[in-house]
Amino acid sequence: xxxxxxxxxxxxxxxxxxxxxxxxxxxxxxxxxxxxxxxxxxxxxxxxxxxxxxxxxxxxxxxxxxxxxxxxxxxxxxxxxxxxxxxxxxxxxxxxxxxxxxxxxxxxxxxxxxxxxxxxxxxxxxxxxxxxxxxxxxxxxxxxxxxxxxxxxxxxxxxxxxxxxxxxxxxxxxxxxxxxxxxxxxxxxxxxxxxxxxxxxxxxxxxxxxxxxxxxxxxxxxxxxxxxxxxxxxxxxxxxxxxxxxxxxxxxxxxxxxxxxxxxxxxxxxxxxxxxxxxxxxxxxxxxxxxxxxxxxxxxxxxxxxxxxxxxxxxxxxxxxxxxxxxxxxxxxxxxxxxxxxxxxxxxxxxxxxxxxxxxxxxxxxxxxx
Amino acid sequence: xxxxxxxxxxxxxxxxxxxxxxxxxxxxxxxxxxxxxxxxxxxxxxxxxxxxxxxxxxxxxxxxxxxxxxxxxxxxxxxxxxxxxxxxxxxxxxxxxxxxxxxxxxxxxxxxxxxxxxxxxxxxxxxxxxxxxxxxxxxxxxxxxxxxxxxxxxxxxxxxxxxxxxxxxxxxxxxxxxxxxxxxxxxxxxxxxxxxxxxxxxxxxxxxxxxxxxxxxxxxxxxxx
Numbered sequence: 001x002x003x004x005x006x007x008x009x010x011x012x013x014x015x016x017x018x019x020x021x022x023x024x025x026x027x028x029x030x031x032x033x034x035x036x037x038x039x040x041x042x043x044x045x046x047x048x049x050x051x052x053x054x055x056x057x058x059x060x061x062x063x064x065x066x067x068x069x070x071x072x073x074x075x076x077x078x079x080x081x082x083x084x085x086x087x088x089x090x091x092x093x094x095x096x097x098x099x100x101x102x103x104x105x106x107x108x109x110x111x112x113x114x115x116x117x118x119x120x121x122x123x124x125x126x127x128x129x130x131x132x133x134x135x136x137x138x139x140x141x142x143x144x145x146x147x148x149x150x151x152x153x154x155x156x157x158x159x160x161x162x163x164x165x166x167x168x169x170x171x172x173x174x175x176x177x178x179x180x181x182x183x184x185x186x187x188x189x190x191x192x193x194x195x196x197x198x199x200x201x202x203x204x205x206x207x208x209x210x211x212x213x214x215x216x217x218x219x220x221x222x223x224x225x226x227x228x229x230x231x232x233x234x235x236x237x238x239x240x241x242x243x244x245x246x247x248x249x250x251x252x253x254x255x256x257x258x259x260x261x262x263x264x265x266x267x268x269x270x271x272x273x274x275x276x277x278x279x280x281x282x283x284x285x286x287x288x289x290x291x292x293x294x295x296x297x298x299x300x301x302x303x304x305x306x307x308x309x310x311x312x313x314x315x316x317x318x319x320x321x322x323x324x325x326x327x328x329x330x331x332x333x334x335x336x337x338x339x340x341x342x343x344x345x346x347x348x349x350x351x352x353x354x355x356x357x358x359x360x361x362x363x364x365x366x367x368x369x370x
Numbered sequence: 371x372x373x374x375x376x377x378x379x380x381x382x383x384x385x386x387x388x389x390x391x392x393x394x395x396x397x398x399x400x401x402x403x404x405x406x407x408x409x410x411x412x413x414x415x416x417x418x419x420x421x422x423x424x425x426x427x428x429x430x431x432x433x434x435x436x437x438x439x440x441x442x443x444x445x446x447x448x449x450x451x452x453x454x455x456x457x458x459x460x461x462x463x464x465x466x467x468x469x470x471x472x473x474x475x476x477x478x479x480x481x482x483x484x485x486x487x488x489x490x491x492x493x494x495x496x497x498x499x500x501x502x503x504x505x506x507x508x509x510x511x512x513x514x515x516x517x518x519x520x521x522x523x524x525x526x527x528x529x530x531x532x533x534x535x536x537x538x539x540x541x542x543x544x545x546x547x548x549x550x551x552x553x554x555x556x557x558x559x560x561x562x563x564x565x566x567x568x569x570x571x572x573x574x575x576x577x578x579x580x581x582x583x584x585x586x587x588x589x590x591x592x593x594x595x
Contacts, residue, residue, distance in 0.1 A: 001485065002481075002482050002485045002486070002487075002488070003482040003483060003485070005482065006479075006482060009471065009475065013470050013471070272466065273468050275466075276466050276467075276468065276479070277479065277483070278454075279427075279429070279454060279460050279466075280454070280479045280480040280483055280527070281451065281454040281455035281456075281480055281483035281484060281531065282482075282483045283451050283483075286483065362429075363429045364424045364429035364430045367429075367462065367466060
């Protein structure tokens, strides 16, 4: 396999062409890493919001998005009363706006909600949550970008609310969001007596199946899902993930075409040279391996560049004020492996025809080629 | 008088035409080449010398006829590969070196094809480069060499894997007279030193006359002179 030592030599000789190939794959890798990192991060944050101190989620059956789910108060109360249930916390999702910030996540929760208990209260007190009407509580990041502090009056949609507290939360959507007492949120969003989802903590997790049967028997319009099941089946997550992979694959397709173009140009401009290799004893396989090896080397270079570029973008994005802290990248090993495999497959696929063409070069004919 | 030396090339009744048979190039050519001899294929341009050389080296296949080179059939891919790797060396009119590689890198190419260890390769290429007087040029790029130097590198490359037969197609054709003489002498000297047979295609009488044997190629036919 010593003949493969020609690969770095050839890439060095045609460095501009090699760099174009590296850039093509690199941008594909960076795009895929960034998009998947952001999407998985967003999904992860959303999953975390739902799964805070709970085992099961109860929501409206066949709903297209959690924002449209409605679990009525009387159903919530009945589920709370089930013998398997240790605690159940209603959560009403919404989006509010403030001048200059059209999208701010809003959580309508009860005062005993575990996320309020787990937060670091930087101003105000948890005991005051829901005590006075017309009050709003801000995540620390939201307070930062809204330039709001306790006591300020903050325009939210058509009303103005008084900032009563600021709390630091780990989750980007929560930290960059606002909290309203559940009743106030129901009034604000015109959804009286309902929540989006009921997060249920069981006394004994082993009783999950029994709990699910009880809920679905008594409340035919509702469904109870384990957190893991919910994450796998929630249509919005699936659409987001599929979109991310589709966009990433498109980026790779362009990168792959770039590699194919680079390798074809490389082969066509080296016809005589390939003929010389054949005359010097290189087999068809060795010539093809050389071309494929160059493509793999370009892909490895592209992976290095792409991961560095993607990591840099993911490191910077959370600090961009316009993103309001909603970007928390989550790059999982499986995603990294997927990107590596995709990059290599793309590069090799792009080099198959050039490699085949190179291996078929007839020395006598090619040595006459100018 | 019969020649007891080993026969490296046996060609019988070789025919070759191009353009779907409309341009006949070789018409029933037969020849033998013995180990260690220097044979000239002498003839004008277009007489069929290069085509015959290409057939001997497996760069092209005859339309008809039988051919054995170093005990192998160059028409068969596996035999052809083995011939190019172990038994044959090629020198062309244009040096056909890889221009932006150094002399040493060019000389390593045949050794890479057979996975020869790096130390042995470097030993061999230094030895050959010294013999042809380019030992001081190993790290230079091909484009920095003169025509004569390039052809000497091409000869070294042809000898890298210690072939038994060297096929040289007008190796002095692109050189001036003095340099051409030097390269030809070098080729003969190296062939003698390494015990290699040479089949040299040339249109120049003086080189043909300096070979052990002259085969006149005219209108696709061959005759000993």
